[in-house]
Amino acid sequence: xxxxxxxxxxxxxxxxxxxxxxxxxxxxxxxxxxxxxxxxxxxxxxxxxxxxxxxxxxxxxxxxxxxxxxxxxxxxxxxxxxxxxxxxxxxxxxxxxxxxxxxxxxxxxxxxxxxxxxxxxxxxxxxxxxxxxxxxxxxxxxxxxxxxxxxxxxxxxxxxxxxxxxxxxxxxxxxxxxxxxxxxxxxxxxxxxxxxxxxxxxxxxxxxxxxxxxxxxxxxxxxxxxxxxxxxxxxxxxxxxxxxxxxxxxxxxxxxxxxxxxxxxxxxxxxxxxxxxxxxxxxxxxxxxxxxxxxxxxxxxxxxxxxxxxxxxxxxxx
Amino acid sequence: xxxxxxxxxxxxxxxxxxxxxxxxxxxxxxxxxxxxxxxxxxxxxxxxxxxxxxxxxxxxxxxxxxxxxxxxxxxxxxxxxxxxxxxxxxxxxxxxxxxxxxxxxxxxxxxxxxxxxxxxxxxxxxxxxxxxxxxxxxxxxxxxxxxxxxxxxxxxxxxxxxxxxxxxxxxxxxxxxxxxxxxxxxxxxxxxxxxxxxxxxxxxxxxxxxxxxxxxxxxxxxxxxxxxxxxxxxxxxxxxxxxxxxxxxxxxxxxxxxxxxxxxxxxxxxxxxxxxxxxxxxxxxxxxxxxxxxxxxxxxxxxxxxxxxxx
Numbered sequence: 001x002x003x004x005x006x007x008x009x010x011x012x013x014x015x016x017x018x019x020x021x022x023x024x025x026x027x028x029x030x031x032x033x034x035x036x037x038x039x040x041x042x043x044x045x046x047x048x049x050x051x052x053x054x055x056x057x058x059x060x061x062x063x064x065x066x067x068x069x070x071x072x073x074x075x076x077x078x079x080x081x082x083x084x085x086x087x088x089x090x091x092x093x094x095x096x097x098x099x100x101x102x103x104x105x106x107x108x109x110x111x112x113x114x115x116x117x118x119x120x121x122x123x124x125x126x127x128x129x130x131x132x133x134x135x136x137x138x139x140x141x142x143x144x145x146x147x148x149x150x151x152x153x154x155x156x157x158x159x160x161x162x163x164x165x166x167x168x169x170x171x172x173x174x175x176x177x178x179x180x181x182x183x184x185x186x187x188x189x190x191x192x193x194x195x196x197x198x199x200x201x202x203x204x205x206x207x208x209x210x211x212x213x214x215x216x217x218x219x220x221x222x223x224x225x226x227x228x229x230x231x232x233x234x235x236x237x238x239x240x241x242x243x244x245x246x247x248x249x250x251x252x253x254x255x256x257x258x259x260x261x262x263x264x265x266x267x268x269x270x271x272x273x274x275x276x277x278x279x280x281x282x283x284x285x286x287x288x289x290x291x292x293x294x295x296x297x298x299x300x301x302x303x304x305x306x307x308x309x310x311x312x313x314x315x316x317x318x
Numbered sequence: 319x320x321x322x323x324x325x326x327x328x329x330x331x332x333x334x335x336x337x338x339x340x341x342x343x344x345x346x347x348x349x350x351x352x353x354x355x356x357x358x359x360x361x362x363x364x365x366x367x368x369x370x371x372x373x374x375x376x377x378x379x380x381x382x383x384x385x386x387x388x389x390x391x392x393x394x395x396x397x398x399x400x401x402x403x404x405x406x407x408x409x410x411x412x413x414x415x416x417x418x419x420x421x422x423x424x425x426x427x428x429x430x431x432x433x434x435x436x437x438x439x440x441x442x443x444x445x446x447x448x449x450x451x452x453x454x455x456x457x458x459x460x461x462x463x464x465x466x467x468x469x470x471x472x473x474x475x476x477x478x479x480x481x482x483x484x485x486x487x488x489x490x491x492x493x494x495x496x497x498x499x500x501x502x503x504x505x506x507x508x509x510x511x512x513x514x515x516x517x518x519x520x521x522x523x524x525x526x527x528x529x530x531x532x533x534x535x536x537x538x539x540x541x542x543x544x545x546x547x548x549x550x551x552x553x554x555x556x557x558x559x560x561x562x563x564x565x566x567x568x569x570x571x572x573x574x575x576x577x578x579x580x581x582x583x584x585x586x587x588x589x590x591x592x593x594x595x596x597x598x599x600x601x602x603x604x605x606x607x608x609x610x611x612x613x614x615x616x617x618x619x620x621x622x623x624x625x626x627x628x629x
Contacts, residue, residue, distance in 0.1 A: 164572030174551035174571035202552040223518040233431040247514040313480045317423040
């Protein structure tokens with residue numbers, strides 16, 4: 001059973017009808033191929049139209065869609081010989097951030113990102129993608145290894161934010177995030193970050209201090225979740241839609257402000273409608289991005305990354 | 319100076335008797351003529367401004383006594399202070415050169431939460447007399463030249479937006495240019511939501527500025543004051559060579575209320591306070607306000623006397 005979002009109701013209705021008719025057609029009651037084709041076409045047009053004018057809140061829902069491809073999907077689709085590397089060598093292993101070593105289109109890379117999980121068991125295992133200090137410290141450890149061996153780093157950002165818990169605070173959540181951001185900024189190897197789902201607050205930027213920051217068409221990237229903003233601004237989390245409208249969290253808005261460098265197009269009905277195409281598309285983009293960076297020296301990489309972030313807010317705003 | 323653990327008592331306070339007498343007088347005035355402030359004296363001299371309520375005991379404290387005590391109450395609470403008082407208390411003889419903070423694009427998102435962000439900025443500017451949260455001073459602390467950066471919680475909760483980010487970068491740059499240490503007094507409720515992801519970017523941008531200090535081998539000292547939370551803690555507040563904190567300051571990433579609603583439990587007393595952070599290894603030392611200049615001066619002079627001179 002597919003998961004439909006509230007605004008996909010008309011699409012869901014059409015698809016239910018298609019299913020009904022094709023069952024009827026198959027049982028030999030009547031040949032309905034012509035009707036079915038017309039219906040399928042209508043559904044496609046509707047899907048395209050719906051997804052071409054999603055508002056910021058609808059995009060938030062798409063970015064969090066349970067069937068949207070996650071880190072584990074990008075790894076299995078794009079990374080060969082992946083070896084997961086676990087633990088921060090200090091306290092433990094946080095599965096909200098998964099990382100390791102692998103080959104991406106022939107090139108060895110260090111890969112890491114938030115993983116939210118796809119069912120109850122894996123969501124609990126990965127703590128819904130909300131990392132604790134150990135996750136960020138593992139990220140630092142893997143980034144250091146990448147630098148040591150001259151390997152590019154690919155990160156995948158998909159988190160509502162860092163985990164707000166007693167243990168996380170006791171073990172220095174803030175320091176862990178700050179160090180991870182710092183490590184990304186100072187690495188002498190290429191770093192490319194992709195916001196694949198939701199990029200929420202400090203927990204996101206800890207893995208997005210990159211030379212290039214890409215974002216999927218319907219992903220969002222924000223200082224705080226729309227719900228969080230609404231509860232602070234109006235003491236009413238249910239006004240998340242209003243907060244989303246105000247905060248400029250969508251890919252085109254972020255591109256205009258220079259916060260992201262490139263938008264990666266999603267399949268017509270969003271990444272979840274065709275994960276394979278999405279993964280392949282992102283792979284192609286990442287390959288080109290890595291190629292373009294292969295000409296930069298370690299010094300140039302550090303300099304370009306610093307300039308990228310220094311420029312934000314100084315250029316292109318009105 | 320000795321860096322061994324030392325209990326941190328608040329600074330010396332005026333005799334209790336004096337305060338009591340003044341309390342009496344305040345009571346007398348307001349009892350006899352509640353509206354008297356409308357008729358006599360300038361606004362500055364109204365009873366409300368002459369007396370400050372102790373947030374812990376409810377006692378009224380004579381304002382000038384509190385100022386003389388560096389805004390530390392008799393029970394030792396370090397009340398929040400703005401950049402003017404902070405600079406005065408920190409620099410030798412209160413003397414320093416004020417450095418400008420860069421102008422930034424105002425209200426880039428055209429944000430309104432019912433009240434336009436531009437209006438909120440205006441109101442904060444009127445209330446504090448400052449342009450935004452960061453103030454930069456250059457002068458001597460215990461004879462050591464340094465840049466002091468002060469974040470003002472009274473200005474929109476000290477929130478980290480573009481102006482604060484540029485202010486931090488400017489302070490770091492000023493320190494590098496003058497080859498002096500940077501001392502940052504942090505205070506913030508977190509990121510400035512009204513600037514969206516642009517405010518989030520300041521976490522990375524301020525972190526870059528710290529790298530400039532590192533490259534120049536200049537000390538970066540952080541004094542965490544009440545409250546330091548959210549994106550500020552998760553960036554420049556936790557990246558100092560040394561972290562000091564004022565007593566009892568709330569220092570955290572996620573605020574206590576957020577955690578309580580997540581875990582549906584009451585948090586233990588003292589959780590996320592300065593002393594707790596020392597225990598957990600995130601802060602080097604809790605230092606009372608009156609001792610801060612001495613401690614900062616000693617640390618800076620020792621760090622500056624190292625091998626960088628030979629280099």
